Amino acid sequence: MARILVLYYSSYGHIAQMADAVAEGVIGAGHECDIRHVPETAPAEVVAAAGFQPMKHDCIEGPDALADYDGIVVGTPTRYGRMTSQMASFWDQTGGLWMRGALIGKVGAAFTSTAAQHGGQETTLFSVITNLLHMGCTIVGLDYGFTEQNGVDVVRGGAPYGATTIANNDGSRQPSEVDLNGARYLGRRVAETAAKLSG
Numbered sequence: 001m002a003r004i005l006v007l008y009y010s011s012y013g014h015i016a017q018m019a020d021a022v023a024e025g026v027i028g029a030g031h032e033c034d035i036r037h038v039p040e041t042a043p044a045e046v047v048a049a050a051g052f053q054p055m056k057h058d059c060i061e062g063p064d065a066l067a068d069y070d071g072i073v074v075g076t077p078t079r080y081g082r083m084t085s086q087m088a089s090f091w092d093q094t095g096g097l098w099m100r101g102a103l104i105g106k107v108g109a110a111f112t113s114t115a116a117q118h119g120g121q122e123t124t125l126f127s128v129i130t131n132l133l134h135m136g137c138t139i140v141g142l143d144y145g146f147t148e149q150n151g152v153d154v155v156r157g158g159a160p161y162g163a164t165t166i167a168n169n170d171g172s173r174q175p176s177e178v179d180l181n182g183a184r185y186l187g188r189r190v191a192e193t194a195a196k197l198s199g
């Protein structure tokens with residue numbers, strides 16, 4: 001059985017919903033999963049002015065906790081085409097893990113959300129994947145076995161590089177069943193791959 005961490009940041013709840021769906025995929029495949037968010041680093045006045053919502057899961061204890069897992073699925077909203085500073089700040093504190101090679105051989109994957117359909121999802125996914133590759137993780141994407149990522153009949157999240165959702169400029173669009181299914185599929189594939197590699 002693989003042990004998977006879903007590590008995320010979310011200002012308005014879209015990525016938190018996707019994190020739950022990733023965990024559903026992991027657990028549904030018979031594996032263990034914890035969901036943790038990274039600390040909020042924005043000043044309280046910015047959090048209040050922008051209407052950020054509290055994140056509903058527990059906060060990760062610190063970077064060393066990453067070493068306890070066989071796979072790490074990282075979720076972050078898009079900020080100007082890349083990951084949030086909150087998520088980047090967390091990874092900028094993992095130098096000790098990098099020095100010890102503590103994440104080498106673990107499975108890594110990414111999920112994100114944007115306001116706009118073409119607002120930088122793939123570049124954000126790659127900003128996460130870049131960090132994971134530097135740590136020595138083996139990357140799992142959202143392969144085309146997840147057929148629901150194809151089609152232009154409705155707004156669809158999902159890319160070969162990770163699971164995604166689209167929130168709209170005012171945040172009014174919630175993750176659709178297609179988007180959540182992509183997150184579930186990614187969670188299952190990460191867990192199955194981690195079980196094979198760690199076994």
Ligand SMILES: Cc1cc2nc3c(=O)[nH]c(=O)nc-3n(C[C@H](O)[C@H](O)[C@H](O)COP(=O)(O)O)c2cc1C
Nearest residue numbers: 010011012013014015077080081113114115116119
């Ligand atoms: C400072 C800032 C920068 C943003 N940059 C982008 C962007 O480059 N492209 C985009 O489509 N949305 C952008 N957004 C919108 C967020 O990606 C959107 O609010 C987020 O995906 C919602 O996820 P959440 O509910 O988990 O916070 C930005 C939002 C903020 C506050």
